[in-house]
Amino acid sequence: MVDILDSIVVKSARKDHKCDYCWQKIAKGDSYELQRLNDDGRLYSWKNHVHCKKIAQHFKMYDDCYEGLTREDFIETIWEIYRNHNPEVKWNQCKDIQLAVDFCIKLMNGLDSA
Numbered sequence: 867m868v869d870i871l872d873s874i875v876v877k878s879a880r881k882d883h884k885c886d887y888c889w890q891k892i893a894k895g896d897s898y899e900l901q902r903l904n905d906d907g908r909l910y911s912w913k914n915h916v917h918c919k920k921i922a923q924h925f926k927m928y929d930d931c932y933e934g935l936t937r938e939d940f941i942e943t944i945w946e947i948y949r950n951h952n953p954e955v956k957w958n959q960c961k962d963i964q965l966a967v968d969f970c971i972k973l974m975n976g977l978d979s980a
């Protein structure tokens with residue numbers, strides 16, 4: 867089981883990182899969340915965009931994840947949300963993950979009229 871040892875929000879990244887949820891860049895200067903985790907004695911850190919955490923919370927992704935939400939779960943879920951609203955999009959067109967992330971942010975903010 868995974869324990870969160872600590873969790874902080876870094877206001878301004880000192881260098882580029884990669885988000886462990888969406889696998890997109892966390893650019894230098896952006897804020898991100900940094901967690902230190904203990905997975906049965908294996909220590910590692912997890913970084914994610916603040917908006918990716920909000921997406922996961924908003925779409926209740928943590929509810930069914932006893933072992934913690936993985937990147938695969940996250941990406942699968944945001945594509946599912948995207949495809950539910952854009953049924954004309956084929957799976958093989960689902961390549962640009964940023965598209966799905968942006969779409970989820972729009973939905974969350976209630977700006978999408980679809």
Ligand SMILES: [Zn+2]
Pocket residue numbers: 885886887888889890914915918
């Ligand atoms: Zn992200």
